[in-house]
Amino acid sequence: MLARIVATRLLEIRQSLRLTPQASRSFSTSLNYHIDTADNNPDLPWEFSAANKEKVKEIVSHYPSNYKQSAVIPLLDLAQQQHGGWLPVSAMNAVAKVIEVAPIRVYEVATFYSMFNRSPVGKYHLLVCGTTPCMIRGSREIEDALLKHLGVKRNEVTKDGLFSVGEMECMGCCVNAPMITVADYSKGSEGYTYNYYEDVTPKRVVEIVEMLRKGEKPPRGTQNPKRINCGPEGGNTTLHGEPKPPPCRDLDSC
Numbered sequence: 296m297l298a299r300i301v302a303t304r305l306l307e308i309r310q311s312l313r314l315t316p317q318a319s320r321s322f323s324t325s326l327n328y329h330i331d332t333a334d335n336n337p338d339l340p341w342e343f344s345a346a347n348k349e350k351v352k353e354i355v356s357h358y359p360s361n362y363k364q365s366a367v368i369p370l371l372d373l374a375q376q377q378h379g380g381w382l383p384v385s386a387m388n389a390v391a392k393v394i395e396v397a398p399i400r401v402y403e404v405a406t407f408y409s410m411f412n413r414s415p416v417g418k419y420h421l422l423v424c425g426t427t428p429c430m431i432r433g434s435r436e437i438e439d440a441l442l443k444h445l446g447v448k449r450n451e452v453t454k455d456g457l458f459s460v461g462e463m464e465c466m467g468c469c470v471n472a473p474m475i476t477v478a479d480y481s482k483g484s485e486g487y488t489y490n491y492y493e494d495v496t497p498k499r500v501v502e503i504v505e506m507l508r509k510g511e512k513p514p515r516g517t518q519n520p521k522r523i524n525c526g527p528e529g530g531n532t533t534l535h536g537e538p539k540p541p542p543c544r545d546l547d548s549c
């Protein structure tokens with residue numbers, strides 16, 4: 296009897312949260328573990344390219360020699376760009392070797408930050424901000440429009456390898472919510488870019504996808520023609536004049 300009551304209540308909660316068993320979203324726990332596969336195991340060779348080896352030297356030189364491990368994030372980022380947007384276990388092991396730490400020290404960083412992808416992504420990896428301000432302004436509908444248009448589930452790659460859709464936490468553009476960012480791996484680590492598209496609508500994100508598919512560059516930033524950058528729609532309502540400079544004390548006479 297108790298089990299039935301609990302099961303009924305869980306079903307009610309799930310329905311109220313719209314988390315049906317058929318939901319198209321897969322949640323981030325799937326990104327936190329590793330199982331060896333034919334294309335992702337520690338026996339596969341991986342090393343930084345000749346050009347990136349120079350960048351590795353430069354990155355490591357920014358840190359004291361006894362704190363090389365502080366370079367872990369920029370090195371993982373470089374490895375991810377080189378590998379087309381994701382980090383196989385051999386790439387993480389290569390980073391561990393550079394900074395002279397046990398591989399687990401690198402794994403724990405790569406599995407903590409959602410900007411590191413542990414499985415293949417599309418050449419254009421579309422990340423929908425899922426944090427509260429964007430969610431209130433319709434990020435679920437934005438994600439649904441992308442998944443439906445591309446015919447994939449979250450974190451799946453389209454058959455042509457061009458697109459994937461993931462989720463990201465707040466990217467600091469809440470004033471222009473909802474927003475997505477596009478990690479563009481189409482030009483390798485040399486031409487890598489990371490672009491924000493703000494004030495998006497379900498229709499606009501589909502247009503952005505189609506522009507990227509054609510090799511065009513959709514204009515970044517706000518997609519609302521009535522807004523300039525982060526200003527209010529229709530123009531400024533305050534701060535019309537030049538702000539007064541702060542009063543300065545005459546330090547010599549203090």
Ligand code: FES
Pocket residue numbers: 424425426427428429430464465466467468469472473474
């Ligand atoms: S909540 Fe989406 S950018 Fe801050």
